[in-house]
Amino acid sequence: MTILWLTFLGLCLNLSSFTSALFVPQHNCEGYFDYFEEDIGGYFGVFTAPRSGVSSLSWTVSFSAHGYDEDTVSPLMPYPSKALAFEKIHNGERGTVFVRFQDFGNELPKLTYAEVNGEVLCEDNEYKAPSITLTRTLLMSTSAPNSQSTAPSKHLVPPPPPPPKPSTTLNDNPFSRRSAPRIESDFDQCGEEGFGPLQIGGELVTRGQYPWLAALYDDRSFEKYTCVTSVISKRTVITAAHCIHGKSPSQLWVYLGRHDRNENPESGALLVSVNRVLTPSEFEGDIVPDKDVGLLVLDEPIVYTKYIKPLCLWSKDLRVSPDEGETGMVAGWGYDQTGEKTRFPMTVNVRLVPLIRCLKEMKRAEDFLTSRTICAGNSQAHGPCFGDSGSALVVLRNNRYYVRGIVSISPRQGFTCDLSGYVIYCDVAKHIDWVRQNMVV
Template identity: 45%
Template sequence: MGIVSQTLRFAVLALCLRIALTQRLPPNGCGNIFQYRRQGDHWIGHVTPPQDGLKSVSWTLRFVSHGVNRPGKISSMAPYPNRKTALQNMHDGGRAECFVRFTDFDDELPKIVRIELNGQVLCTASEYEGSSTTSTRELNMAVSSTTTYKMYESPPLPTRTIPLFDSIDPESFYNQLVTYASVPAPTTAKQTPRPTTTVTRPVAASPGTSWVSNDNPFLKPLTSIKPIVTVDTRHEPVEYECGVEGLVGLQIGGETLPRGRFPWLAALYHDINVDPNKIELSYKCVTTLISARTVITAAHCIYGMTPAQLRVYVGRHDISMHPEKDATLMAVQSVHTHPDFVGNLVPDLDVGLLVFTERVQYSTYVRPICMWTSKTALGIDDSEQTAVAGWGIDANFKPTRFPSTVNVRKVSQEQCLREMVTAKDFLTPRTFCAGNSQGHGPCLGDSGGGLMVLRNNRWFVRGIVSLAQRSGNGCDLSRYVIYCDVARHLGWIERNIVR
């Protein structure tokens, strides 16, 4: 009896193995990314990113199978060949591979019909006609690294008087409506050799001036000392809650923000030094952190710029300090502006995204705001607080050192047009107006900032600061400000955001 039982078990095992090895493979239109492979007595689906160097990946795979309630199971996605190896490979600049395992399918394996990586669709295929079953599998992987570099102290920066708005032609339509252009950067800058002394404190500079560093932290150090790099392979990225603000100042009226109240507030800089071994940064616009690797801003702040020309300071508060404690200067991997935005200032297309080369480290001063979603009600109730914040010029047309915030109220387009006729050519279904009865609001230097809505004790980004009425060297804030409506661009944002 024992011999018969053992023989039967071998026969069943052989049959299962034969079935596994003779299963039909479905059409695969994603062969450059996805491969069906045999692994022992099972089939797996092996996925490889199309590019090297990704420090964070978020995969979504969708499969379809013939019929319903049929046998067969698709496992959860997992790093390939194992978690530790995959994460170390990511850190070393390789590709973050992963896989799924197929078990108990009688004849044909499930067909891959959609692959998304970091919110971008890489591949699609037609689904089956008639009854079918779809299955979706997701996986998030990331590595965090800490690099120690030698830092040097800069010589004192000279005090410079920088003209405001010299790029604005007073004869153009900007006499009516202007962008929130930032303080222009100087066209030339001489570099002073650095003494090789160790930095012991942040270097202060006058607000609004650019700052110069001969040490580019985004390149390998030009010394023989290797940076110390650590890789966290023990857990997934830290869980966080979006839209949770920090401490608030107890004062009435327009207020200077205490540090960390809006931890998603970040400053955009242009690097105006063409030497790749040096950086010279000039403050330009406001950005808003919407994920660990993405900020949202106005398209006109980043249009025509390359990633190497842009830097984002997350956790930023005092823009006169370089570096600033607990703030991080992030390198940009990719620049995205709405495809219909071609440089002409049209507010309904004035939206852009910057994707970092690495994930930010969440902290008291660095956390994302919540994104508006298709399920979020479009209307903003009068009882809901709405606000904007940034480092724009003050009432005396001077650059500010610390960010300020002000409450504003969204109004109907009819009301906006009644009180601001010059807005008629700029209002569309993808824009809205908001203002403040006291004449407070964003001005030059606040461009790209988010209009924030407090809903259910969380802040959501709803608009992007785009245009305002011009008045002399500043803005007429007794009139309304025109915002690009984020809620009208959710599809484009979801296709380009990297989490």
């Protein structure tokens, strides 16, 4: 990569003594969904799967909220913690997940859609304008459950009475308080940047600055570094399909928390083996950027540290401007401007441009540009180069980094890259359903 600008909570309580100004919407998911209140004043909603004995659960839920705040509904997360939720599934009980609500004014977001494994549990109308629809998804997968019982499961909290139909005033609060366990999530800290250099115009990434960064090797010898990968869960990293297509899991190793490529082994880093190699079915080995995304499922769950943390996944409710124009960041161990391999990762800021501009300015790339690709460049001709394939193009939203694209191809200039034009990325936003369906959390 060439030189750049360097850039819980206490006990939870069943929804009860809401303030007199808070309205609780009616929903059509009795038995599968309930609103709850925490004793610190927050509110959340819990979903319960319709049946037990299922080892893989793919959730899709939608809420309607007043206004236009994308953060009113949190990501969908295992309830009350990942460990307990997965233990329940493994034991043959019904899986449970939850969302948190914030900045919703005097009316909680309204559940309008819930689906598990393709089975629609409920549907309802949205709020009248101004409102926004917020869709959240989550895939939970574990080994086959110990029990295949289809009997009703034990609830993590005593099942509250069905919520009353909303009144025409904001003063009807007929809920009784019930205790519930503390909620935790592995993804509370996703996309958080560590410490960076203080000088302007620095070249290198500091240790732990981007804790999702990981290096991909073709064997354990540390001689065959190939690509960049990024942590997206405790079992999954994301990279480019062309980095892993056709390779067996036994060939590949992921070096998590990697920083100094000359230090082997590296303190604070972790070399892990691969269990599964996943690429889209339409990817056939040719480097075609619009399907150049892949996943590696690791053999064992990793433990997050200050050097190893996940990147936030894109979600459908994160809006993309048709004119693009957003500033993104890419980091990796690619070649520098002299064509030399880098010892430490470097980062560069790039600006995303609309497809029509990319087509106009890079006519020779028209065979590689589709609606599922992104172009991004840098006015100083800085950007990712050979060795940076698979690196995540990330954008900052609400003080967290989200993966928007994956480094795929760049124009060449002899033995290095021609960065006077644009680098072409696979648009992860257009593949997010495939990613969520195939990743293991």
